Amino acid sequence: MSEKAKITIKQVKSSIGYNRSQRATLVGLGIRRLHQVVRLEDTPSVRGMINKVSHLVVVIEE
Numbered sequence: 001m002s003e004k005a006k007i008t009i010k011q012v013k014s015s016i017g018y019n020r021s022q023r024a025t026l027v028g029l030g031i032r033r034l035h036q037v038v039r040l041e042d043t044p045s046v047r048g049m050i051n052k053v054s055h056l057v058v059v060i061e062e
Contacts, residue, residue, distance in 0.1 A: 005042040008060040
C-alpha cells in the first residue's frame with residue numbers, strides 16, 4: 001500500500017469569540033485544545049476545513 005500524504009495542523013489561537021460553525025470545524029479536524037497538534041490525510045475536504053479556520057491554525061507541511 002502506498003502512504004498517503006499527511007498534513008500537520010496546530011491550533012495557535014483560541015476559538016472563543018468566533019461563531020459556532022468555526023468551533024465545530026476545529027472539532028471536525030480533531031482539535032480540542034489550544035496548541036494541540038493533529039496529523040491528517042491531505043485531502044480536499046481537510047484543506048477546505050483548514051481554509052475556513054485558517055486564522056486559528058497553523059499548517060506544518062512535511
